[in-house]
Amino acid sequence: MLAQLKLEGIVRIHVAVELTSPLEHALRILKRDLEKVLGAQPEMVQYIESADLVIRLGEEQDHCPQRPEAFCYRFGQHGEVGQVGIIGYDELGIVYAVLEFTRTYLGIQPFWFWMDQSIEPRSKIVIPCHNVDSSEAKVRYRGWFVNDEVCLIGWKEPYPPTREVWEPVFEALLRCGGNMVIPGTDLPRDGIHYKLAAEMGLWVTHHHAEPLGAEMFLRAFPGRQASYQQEPELFERLWQEAIEEQKDMKVLWVLSFRGQGDAPFWMNDPSFDTSEKRGAMIGKVIKRQYDMISSVVPNPECCVALYGEISELYKGGYIDLPADVIKIWADNGYGKMVSRRHNNVNHRVHALPAADDGGKHGVYYHITFHDLQASNHLTMYPGSAGFLRQEIEGAFAARAHEYLLVNSGNIRPHVYSLDIMRELWLTGKINVERHLEQFVSSYYSAYHSELAELYHSYAEAAIAYGKNEDDLAGDEYYHHPARQIIGHWLQGKDGKPDPRLIWAVGEVPFQEQVKGFEERLTSGIQTWSAWLERCNQVLDKLEPGDRRRAIDQLRFHGELHSSGCEGFYWLCRAYDEFAAQRYPQAFVYASESMWSYQRGLATLRESEHGKWERFYQADWLTNIESTVQNVDTLRRWIRMFGDSPDFFLWYKEHLMPETEKYIYLENTHRNPLSDDELARRLKEHFTNSASLSH
Incomplete structure (x- = not known):
């Protein structure tokens, strides 16, 4: 028997079994993968002697494992032509045999589609002619x-x-x-x-x-x-x-x-x-x-x-x-x-x-x-x-x-x-x-140890919100409790605890509930910021395909955590300032919160490239867009406390030059600033005057 089987150009396939629907799907995948790797569409042949690949059910002489879903590969030759039998104990066994064949010999990984795996074209595929038997799965x-x-x-x-x-x-x-x-x-x-x-x-x-x-x-x-x-x-x-x-x-x-x-x-x-x-x-x-x-x-x-x-x-x-x-x-x-x-x-x-x-x-x-x-x-x-x-x-x-x-x-x-x-x-x-x-x-072509470290340390960056080992915050932690806090606050219920938040921060006064989140988020900002910094350093080394993949599969997650963490943190700070009746400062922090959450929304949009266009359009569960809208509603409401009804008063008090305050004419100087512009300018003013801390 030949030591190696070479597949190149047009691969010839013979199917020696009735083509049921699952087998038709498996055959479609096999032909697609062969064409993707070798650059030529395979040919279906009528006679087994002329085939490179033979798809069939097991026979007694194959000694294929005798159990449901089992498969094997058996090698032979007709004259000088090598041949591999892709053999299943049953229908699903053949399906697994085909898919494992494309993984083992063509390099098509289980998540090739979802990871945007780079499939490298090859002039030929060399397969060692060693019989292979599938192992029995642990789980039925x-x-x-x-x-x-x-x-x-x-x-x-x-x-x-x-x-x-x-x-x-x-x-x-x-x-x-x-x-x-x-x-x-x-x-x-x-x-x-x-x-x-x-x-x-x-x-x-x-x-x-x-x-x-x-x-x-x-x-x-x-x-x-x-x-x-x-x-x-x-x-x-x-x-x-x-x-x-x-x-x-x-x-x-x-x-x-x-x-x-x-x-x-x-x-x-x-x-x-x-x-x-x-x-x-x-x-x-x-x-x-x-x-x-x-x-x-x-x-x-x-x-x-x-x-x-x-x-x-x-x-x-x-x-x-x-x-x-x-x-x-x-x-x-x-x-x-x-x-x-x-x-x-x-x-x-x-x-x-x-x-x-x-x-x-x-x-x-x-x-x-x-x-x-x-x-x-x-x-x-x-x-x-x-x-x-x-x-x-x-x-x-x-x-x-x-x-x-x-x-x-x-x-x-x-x-x-x-x-x-x-x-x-x-x-x-x-x-x-x-x-x-x-x-x-x-899935990646280089820098494997650096990428592995990022996958490994991802879990170490997560916020531990409770005492149990599984009390680790996912993305919904930054959004559902945040929207609950906004609703409780704007409905004027902040004089008593929000019962929906007891699981996370206890049955304490509302201001302490908010403070409890703030403390956890402070550490999360630090850990996720450090993780993202390491991630960016690795991204700078990667070739374009790997870089795009690592952005979608690694940085995407860190950025949703980091932006969510910061957005929720600034929301908590906004409540602190509001409770102290420092309304302009609360407005600035609410704006900081919204800008952070908007980063998360931008992360979703940036990940919708190529075939992934619209993929996160139906983010209705975490619902980052809803959080952005909630915080925007909050900051508009906060602006009512001292800047209403003309929405010029904070500008006049904090931003207008002293020489202008007493001589300006209202009919030419009273165009209210937008929320974003006012927040940015107030932030700069308060930072310079040390009345806004970070």
């Missing part, structure tokens, strides 16, 4: 929940998102060895997302608030009481419709019973006022859903999301579940396997199976989150790779490795964390230093 069902995905929604004009948006998402997931997906949250039912996921070979599963993938009750039956106790036939009609619609697809059926809008069901049905009543109803509904599926689908794969109140009721012994369902445990949204914070209540109950809890278990895990408090949505997960390893390996050690669903958000800002999860769900463990070296060298 592994995938993404494309949740909080508003950037994907706003990226392109059509709604719901089209194939153009979803294909790169599902391809990246398959390249990561994923096999299941929840494609979006509460999207219109006529969208392409579920159909395309199934087309590409993925199992589909459901949001815990949409059990069985059924339509929301109140959307289907507006005006009716959303109570299973009162309307069981209507609920079951929706469930039956969902079962019929999906019975021929690969589905992990989610059994659950939450209220409308992803809230506890007793919010709509207050007669369930004890844990016993609530648990009994949830158990009854789940058993009914299970029986309905089992009557239609042979040997269905079912799971129950132990999320929020369902987890607490289950751990309290109030819910009975069918023995063979996968029990899915969830982190708190910040990566820690404990119960999530509900407003100001944070019990942090351990969220993994007890040693005597039998059956199959899995994990729902957030590397991005949206909670109106301190979560990361636009920015990379603020914790360390070591922390992610600790939590996921700990879950595996607790036998929760049948299923791993990762909240992937809108993909682009979260690539590094998603790649960590890829390694964990495939191998069950990770050496974070080695993985980081491999990750950086896969």
Whole structure:
């Protein structure tokens, strides 16, 4: 047999298997990647003897691993012509074989699209003729929940998102060895997302608030009481419709019973006022859903999301579940396997199976989150790779490795964390230093150690807003609490604490709440400023492609933290000055706040280059633009305190030359300055007169 197989020019492909929809997608990707690297479109050939690549199912003589989704490469030759068999145990095994082939031999990385990987053209590809067998994944069902995905929604004009948006998402997931997906949250039912996921070979599963993938009750039956106790036939009609619609697809059926809008069901049905009543109803509904599926689908794969109140009721012994369902445990949204914070209540109950809890278990895990408090949505997960390893390996050690669903958000800002999860769900463990070296060298051409240091130290720059190891501020920390402070202040409620802020700064007078944020933000300004300075030094060394990539994947995150940190800090300082009735100074600080937040908005716009045009247009969750508008409203309001009604008084008092104050004529000297111009000139004046501190 030949020692090496050379591919150059037009590669000839023979497909010796029925081309199902997932295999058609895999073949399309293979042909695209070969053309991208070798510069020539591959040729499909009829006879196996004339092919360079043969795509087929495994045969006995191949000794391909005998398990679902396995694949292998087997080399041979016809005369002097070498050939590689791209072989799968089953359909999804062939898909993985193709995608791993383009990664290993063509250099197409899992996140090539999302990282704007530079694909280097080559005249030929040399492949060592060594047989390859795939390893078995640690996790049986592994995938993404494309949740909080508003950037994907706003990226392109059509709604719901089209194939153009979803294909790169599902391809990246398959390249990561994923096999299941929840494609979006509460999207219109006529969208392409579920159909395309199934087309590409993925199992589909459901949001815990949409059990069985059924339509929301109140959307289907507006005006009716959303109570299973009162309307069981209507609920079951929706469930039956969902079962019929999906019975021929690969589905992990989610059994659950939450209220409308992803809230506890007793919010709509207050007669369930004890844990016993609530648990009994949830158990009854789940058993009914299970029986309905089992009557239609042979040997269905079912799971129950132990999320929020369902987890607490289950751990309290109030819910009975069918023995063979996968029990899915969830982190708190910040990566820690404990119960999530509900407003100001944070019990942090351990969220993994007890040693005597039998059956199959899995994990729902957030590397991005949206909670109106301190979560990361636009920015990379603020914790360390070591922390992610600790939590996921700990879950595996607790036998929760049948299923791993990762909240992937809108993909682009979260690539590094998603790649960590890829390694964990495939191998069950990770050496974070080695993985980081491999990750950086896969996407950047030079200065790997400097770039790795930036990825590593990113977590060290994050604001620790609480005493727990996962109490690290994401981008929402600078925006939701800030807008809450503005609302509380402008509504004249600042004489009492804002209860929405107790989770972060305690139940203390409002001025102390504001001061509590200010103190944390002061340290954050220092750490993020230092991190950005190091980042800029590395950027100056990089060639244009790497530089653009590092701006989007590193500096982007630091700038959103830094600008948000500074914006929130100046907002707190504005309140300090306002409370002391130093209104012009408060106006200047509010302007400083707005200018800082505007930097964050500019960062989003600068990242929307090329194919990424409009990508952050639908920033509706962190919503930097809303924060800018809120602070602008605030500074206009502050100007009412002493500069109204003519909006000339502060100029006259602080900026007009003394010689002019007593002789000017109002009919020629009373054109009010704009807010920005007045703020800049007052800032300069107060700084020079030492009545404005930084």
